Amino acid sequence: MMVKKIEQYFQYFGVAPKIQEVSLKVLPADIQKLDIPVTPHNSYKTAADYVLNLHELGFDELHYVLGISNDHCLFGKAVIRVGNHYYDPTVIARHCFLPKDQFVSIYEMPMNELKGFMAEHNNEMPSILNLEVVEMLKRGATNPEL
Numbered sequence: 001m002m003v004k005k006i007e008q009y010f011q012y013f014g015v016a017p018k019i020q021e022v023s024l025k026v027l028p029a030d031i032q033k034l035d036i037p038v039t040p041h042n043s044y045k046t047a048a049d050y051v052l053n054l055h056e057l058g059f060d061e062l063h064y065v066l067g068i069s070n071d072h073c074l075f076g077k078a079v080i081r082v083g084n085h086y087y088d089p090t091v092i093a094r095h096c097f098l099p100k101d102q103f104v105s106i107y108e109m110p111m112n113e114l115k116g117f118m119a120e121h122n123n124e125m126p127s128i129l130n131l132e133v134v135e136m137l138k139r140g141a142t143n144p145e146l
Helices: 002-012 043-056 110-121 129-141
Strands: 021-022 062-070 074-082 084-086 102-109
Touching: 002 062, 002 074, 002 102, 002 110, 043 062, 043 074, 043 110, 062 110, 074 102, 102 110
Parallel strands: none
Antiparallel strands: 021 102, 062 074, 062 102, 074 084
């Protein structure tokens, strides 16, 4: 149901991004030990910091993932994808469980694209509210009529 609402929202802007509900995991302990700074109430900055730092440490298949979370209301959020696993880097604890929020991935930005975006926008992180992201979604739209 949440996916359908989000699809309808983006259709209003003439965009048909590839939307999928994904399961978020807590970061593995070996990544938590790296002590990458966490800004709990700014998932965009935290996710970007993790992608850039993990790349410097030699991790592959890193993506900055823009999406929408549902915790009593819908709100934009960024998480990371390492390989095929999605992680919320704002949740840091050794024996922590993620809240039962739903997360819908809207745009998965590879590390190089993230670096390019940040260089072009004075180190600003991409967010759902950034109109440039809507333009990126339009360019990546699967509907050829858009």
